[in-house]
Amino acid sequence: MATIDRQSATLALAHALSAAERGLPVIPLSRSKLPALPSPHRNGTHPVLCRGECGLPGHGVHDATTDPATVRALFAAAPWATGYGIACGRAPHHLIGIDLDTKPPGTDATAALQLLALRHLFTIPETVVVITPSGGHHIWLAGPPDAVVPNSASRLAPGIDIRGAGGYLVGPGSLSGRGVYRLAPGTAHLGPAPCPRTLLDLLTPPPRPHHSHHSHRPVDHHGQGLVRFVLAAHEGQRNTRLFWAACRAYENGIGEQLTSALASAAVRTGLTPHEAHATIASAARMSAAR
Structure with a gap:
């Protein structure tokens, strides 16, 4: 088992370095698909508002980097990592991930996305698609530098989750507890295609009006x-x-x-x-x- 784990870690590092070469900031992930490095502030009694300013690794997506030496150092600090995450919303691609899930039973996120496309008159361009171990799909799109796309779960439609600023996508070649993430056939040579403007408008809702604490609904x-x-x-x-x-x-x-x-x-x-x-x-x- 130890040999298999070392092989998985070696492959994960190789895939992560390849992604970093293409301008995709990466972090090591464990089999649970969570960041592999624990927070250096985890033993504190109160949340610490640190996004890596302390200089230590273990800040999740805020550790993401394209520097090969730093990538190697992160994986060396987490030899149990079997995958890697790709930070969304970061230059140069400003990646947006559309996660089409297959659960719960009866959910058809692909059909829901097609319905949205018909209703709002946009087309998903030819782009990178990653197949998840459960049979779902991650569609990669590139956003403009001035757009901040928030993360969301089933806001657009049931089964459609969005990975935006502050989120990450599990990179192809990663091994999770359910299996391996793989590039869909015919997409390995592609880069993230620009997100259609109409879809981008759906992904960036207007800011919610500010309310004082006195106007909140009961706790x-x-x-x-x-x-x-x-x-x-x-x-x-x-x-x-x-x-x-x-x-x-x-x-x-x-x-x-x-x-x-x-x-x-x-x-x-x-x-x-x-x-x-x-x-x-x-x-x-x-x-x-x-």
Whole structure:
């Protein structure tokens, strides 16, 4: 088993270096598809608003780099890594990922995207497509430098998740607990195609109006909706849904009160307590930075 793990780590590093050469910032991932390096602030009692300013690795997508020496150093610090993540929203490609999932049963994200395309008159261009171990697809698109595409889960349609600024895509060649991520036939020679303007408008909704804390809905009512949103997550959505819900909780001033309930809901969907609390802490840091 140790030999197989070393082979997987070696392949993951090779794929990551190849992606970095093409201008795609990368980080090492574990089999769980989460960043392989733990946070250097994980033992603190309060969330630390650090996105790598401390100079230490372990800040998730904020560690992503195209520098080959730094990529090698990150993987050397995480010899258990079997995959790599590609940071979205970063120059030069400003990558946008459209994640077409296959769960829960009955979900047809591909058909939902086709319906959106017909309704809003856009066409998905020929571009990089990655096939996930569960049979889903990651469509890679390039965004303009002045557009900030947020991450979202099933906002456009059920089963369509968006990876934007602050998110990452599992790179082709990565090995997860479910299998290997592979490039779709005929797309290996392609780069991320520009995102159609109409689709980009759908992915960048106007900013929500600011409300004072006095105008928020009651904590119990609002918080229970976020908890139910997390509980409804299926495999492939769990971390993204938890992060989205935690961000909304902190934006509405109820993050600390809702941490325990959100973490418990995430654990019920299959995340470990450590993964759940790490994701909530990341949401707290991002919300504070904003």
